[in-house]
Amino acid sequence: MRNKYKFFADMGGDTIEFPVNPKEYTISYPSDNKTYNILDKGEIVIPRLPALMEVSWESYFPGDRDDPLICGNDWMNPEDYLEAIIDARDNREICDLVISRYDAMGSRMFDTNISSVIDGFETTEKGGEAGDVYYKIKFKEYRDFAPIKVSLPQESTAGSDSIQTEKESRPLSATPELRVGATVIANGTYFSSSYGDKPTGTANNLSTTVSRIIPDASRPYPILIGGSRGWIKADQLQVTG
Numbered sequence: 001m002r003n004k005y006k007f008f009a010d011m012g013g014d015t016i017e018f019p020v021n022p023k024e025y026t027i028s029y030p031s032d033n034k035t036y037n038i039l040d041k042g043e044i045v046i047p048r049l050p051a052l053m054e055v056s057w058e059s060y061f062p063g064d065r066d067d068p069l070i071c072g073n074d075w076m077n078p079e080d081y082l083e084a085i086i087d088a089r090d091n092r093e094i095c096d097l098v099i100s101r102y103d104a105m106g107s108r109m110f111d112t113n114i115s116s117v118i119d120g121f122e123t124t125e126k127g128g129e130a131g132d133v134y135y136k137i138k139f140k141e142y143r144d145f146a147p148i149k150v151s152l153p154q155e156s157t158a159g160s161d162s163i164q165t166e167k168e169s170r171p172l173s174a175t176p177e178l179r180v181g182a183t184v185i186a187n188g189t190y191f192s193s194s195y196g197d198k199p200t201g202t203a204n205n206l207s208t209t210v211s212r213i214i215p216d217a218s219r220p221y222p223i224l225i226g227g228s229r230g231w232i233k234a235d236q237l238q239v240t241g
Contacts, residue, residue: 004103006072007057009139010096011088016081017072018059025057025099027112029228049181049211050227053114055097056138063131078133082123085137089118097139113193115142115214143180144213176239178223182210185238190230194219200230210237 007018007025030051038044061078062070088095099112120138176182186203194214203225212224221231 004101006098006100006102008098008100010098011084012091012093014084016076016084017074019062019072019075019081020059020067020069021071022057022059025055028054028056030054049209052143053116053141054119054138055099055112055114055116056120056136058134058136060132060134063133067132078131082133085118085121089121092117094142095139108197110192110198111195113195114139115144115212116140117142141212143211144215145180176241178210178213178234178237178239180210180213182239183241184208184210184225185240186225186232186236187238188232188236190225190232191221192230194221194224194231196221196231203232203236207240 005021007021008015009018030053032048032051034046034048036044036046061081062075063078065075087093095116095118097112097114097116101109101111103109116139118137119140120136122136124134126132126134178184184207186206186208189199189202192198192200194216206226208226208229210223210225211227214222216222219231221233223232223234223237224230225232225237
């Protein structure tokens with residue numbers, strides 16, 4: 001099978017398939033651990049949430065729809081790709097980047113699926129290859145940092161005025177929010193992507209942290225836990241802090 005990868009990006013509501021697969025691509029999973037020197041102990045490391053993922057590659061947009069390396073059916077003129085990418089960058093759009101992998105028999109294996117921003121883009125045109133536009137592109141993971149608002153049930157108004165006054169004067173206790181960085185207890189199956197493509201494990205009272213939240217109702221498993229352990233439903237998590 002000639003094509004074992006497909007590269008897609010949703011930009012401004014339009015999904016484009018990159019027409020020619022790169023010879024290689026890089027997915028970086030940097031850490032953000034902190035190292036300190038402690039008296040009488042020496043160097044120690046404090047584990048922290050992973051840093052933002054980065055995905056980058058080099059390829060080209062062919063100027064001819066009959067180019068033999070085109071791997072999809074949705075060929076566009078190079079200027080259309082350039083316009084979509086530059087507009088998404090200039091408008092600071094959040095892009096959904098998907099890399100789909102297939103085995104030699106054509107069966108889908110697993111996806112890399114991240115919300116991201118375009119962190120670098122450059123083009124080159126080569127003499128003797130009129131119409132083809134070579135490019136380098138880099139996507140950096142986007143993490144939603146807005147807290148999720150939770151509506152609390154209204155308390156009954158029955159009772160004496162003195163009891164009601166006492167309740168009103170008593171400060172409300174803080175309710176832990178489901179947010180990036182929150183500590184949670186997870187119970188249930190988690191998956192390789194927010195779409196639930198492939199189960200990768202089952203949590204049983206697993207104490208972990210929230211690494212990422214995708215505020216998209218179409219994603220059945222919008223919460224990433226444990227760095228990159230897996231994606232899970234919100235109702236399978238109990239927030240503890």
